[in-house]
Amino acid sequence: MQTIQKHEAPDSSVPSLDIDPFSDDFLTNPYPYHERMRDAGELVWLESYGIWASARHEAVRAGLNDWQNFISSAGVGLANFRTEKPFRPPSLILEADPPQHTRSRTVLARILSPRAMQQVREDFQKEAELLVDRLVQQGDIDAVKELGEVYPLKVFPDAVGLTEKGRENLLLYGNMVFNAFGPRNHIFQEAVERYEPVREWVMNQCRREELRPGGFGDQIYQAADAGEISYDEAPMLVRSFLSAGVDTTVNGIGNALFSLAGHPDQYAKLVARPELARPAFEEGLRYESAVQTFFRTVNRSVEFCGLPLRENDKVLFFLAAANRDPRQWPNPDVFDIERKPVGHMAFGSGIHGCVGQAVARLEGELILTALAKRAKRIEFTGEPVRRLNNTLRAFDSLPMRLIPH
Amino acid sequence: MATIKYIDQAGGETVLAVPAGTSVMQAAINNGLPGIVGECGGSAMCATCHVYVDEHDIHKFEPPGAPEREMLECTSAPLRETSRLGCQLAVREGDMITVRLPESQQ
Numbered sequence: 001m002q003t004i005q006k007h008e009a010p011d012s013s014v015p016s017l018d019i020d021p022f023s024d025d026f027l028t029n030p031y032p033y034h035e036r037m038r039d040a041g042e043l044v045w046l047e048s049y050g051i052w053a054s055a056r057h058e059a060v061r062a063g064l065n066d067w068q069n070f071i072s073s074a075g076v077g078l079a080n081f082r083t084e085k086p087f088r089p090p091s092l093i094l095e096a097d098p099p100q101h102t103r104s105r106t107v108l109a110r111i112l113s114p115r116a117m118q119q120v121r122e123d124f125q126k127e128a129e130l131l132v133d134r135l136v137q138q139g140d141i142d143a144v145k146e147l148g149e150v151y152p153l154k155v156f157p158d159a160v161g162l163t164e165k166g167r168e169n170l171l172l173y174g175n176m177v178f179n180a181f182g183p184r185n186h187i188f189q190e191a192v193e194r195y196e197p198v199r200e201w202v203m204n205q206c207r208r209e210e211l212r213p214g215g216f217g218d219q220i221y222q223a224a225d226a227g228e229i230s231y232d233e234a235p236m237l238v239r240s241f242l243s244a245g246v247d248t249t250v251n252g253i254g255n256a257l258f259s260l261a262g263h264p265d266q267y268a269k270l271v272a273r274p275e276l277a278r279p280a281f282e283e284g285l286r287y288e289s290a291v292q293t294f295f296r297t298v299n300r301s302v303e304f305c306g307l308p309l310r311e312n313d314k315v316l317f318f319l320a321a322a323n324r325d326p327r328q329w330p331n332p333d334v335f336d337i338e339r340k341p342v343g344h345m346a347f348g349s350g351i352h353g354c355v356g357q358a359v360a361r362l363e364g365e366l367i368l369t370a371l372a373k374r375a376k377r378i379e380f381t382g383e384p385v386r387r388l389n390n391t392l393r394a395f396d397s398l399p400m401r402l403i404p405h
Numbered sequence: 406m407a408t409i410k411y412i413d414q415a416g417g418e419t420v421l422a423v424p425a426g427t428s429v430m431q432a433a434i435n436n437g438l439p440g441i442v443g444e445c446g447g448s449a450m451c452a453t454c455h456v457y458v459d460e461h462d463i464h465k466f467e468p469p470g471a472p473e474r475e476m477l478e479c480t481s482a483p484l485r486e487t488s489r490l491g492c493q494l495a496v497r498e499g500d501m502i503t504v505r506l507p508e509s510q511q
Contacts, residue, residue, distance in 0.1 A: 109450070114476075115478060340434075342446055344446065349447075350448065353450060355450075358451065
């Protein structure tokens with residue numbers, strides 16, 4: 001009986017919508033649905049899964065910053081780890097609460113800090129310039145397969161200290177992990193099937209002997225040497241690099257290129273002032289957020305947005321909808337690289353705010369700078385093709401022409 | 406309400422009246438004040454809202470927690486005794502705070 005009750009709204013006065021946020025239709029074009037949810041209330045009930053949905057900026061921000069009431073250790077996907085078996089051993093940072101989370105995060109935050117980025121910046125810049133040089137010469141490219149995927153798969157695993165061979169397996173891993181935050185729908189099933197053959201390879205990369213001494217991965221093991229974390233925890237934290245560090249930036253870059261190609265006036269601004277690369281990437285994250293959603297679980301009964309939430313209720317926070325909430329942003333559907341969208345939710349917020357955000361910004365800035373300096377225009381040469389994912393806003397293909405200066 | 410005075414490198418002063426609970430970073434962003442970037446939005450993840458709090462006001466805030474101390478190691482401008490991240494400094498009702506802006510944030 002309890003299971004059934006859990007899937008019903010606490011009372012009939014709650015704003016309730018018949019929307020499936022993991023349907024092909026929703027994932028293909030989420031924005032009209034986002035608007036419906038925002039307009040229906042601060043917090044709405046989704047009948048499809050018996051979950052709460054939060055789509056306004058203020059509520060998303062408030063919920064994500066209240067880690068005591070909205071916990072992560074019961075999973076940040078649809079599944080509730082208190083009542084269901086997790087699909088993989090839970091992450092020690094993403095799917096954890098303090099004090100475990102604090103211990104993991106302290107180590108990762110140091111390894112990925114702005115200071116650490118200064119150390120890798122030169123290498124990352126060199127690779128961005130080499131790649132964009134080659135692609136501008138080529139002219140017609142697939143901006144996903146030949147740029148968006150290639151660059152993060154080069155620089156980030158280099159910095160982590162992985163071997164060159166087999167890195168494309170990380171795309172299948174990331175795709176599967178981010179799909180697993182949704183229901184067991186056809187998108188998830190297909191992702192699991194594609195991941196299964198590379199599972200062993202991925203898990204093997206987390207071992208210390210596979211990691212270049214001094215790289216980000218090895219630095220996790222050094223933290224274990226220093227007693228900050230245990231040796232059992234170290235490979236699990238390397239796993240977090242591999243799951244969260246690639247498909248996110250791949251799509252962050254893909255979405256930024258899509259937005260710039262679709263707004264030639266904005267790309268022209270970037271060409272005139274390449275120092276806008278960093279704010280342009282930031283606006284791309286707001287406008288087309290690579291990570292669209294994350295769940296939390298209600299720890300114990302609490303009132304939120306004036307509504308009674310019960311222990312174990314699941315709440316789906318729509319980062320992407322918050323990023324286009326007109327209550328927060330003037331002209332939210334306008335892509336403006338000079339906007340300075342401080343406070344967007346694309347990296348989440350609060351203690352679980354993306355620990356790798358300095359890496360993501362560095363990659364985005366360097367690619368857009370290199371492009372602006374080499375291509376005077378970028379134009380679509382075919383229809384962009386989306387790749388549906390339960391959590392990510394992703395592309396399969398972005399046919400594009402880069403026109404040199 | 407509370408009052409925050411920002412003094413830039415050239416000695417220029419901007420005084421903002423903001424509701425209690427607002428952070429020194431958020432107040433600057435809301436009012437388009439140059440000199441504070443606040444890139445990460447207030448998660449103590451980027452060290453681009455670095456300020457020097459006036460020594461008469463520094464005791465009005467709780468000392469920095471571990472994440473802020475870690476991030477203060479990453480500031481672009483020199484670190485001083487009074488260095489703080491503006492995103493971690495929420496003003497209280499009636500506060501009058503003076504902060505100085507560093508020469509750079511990135």
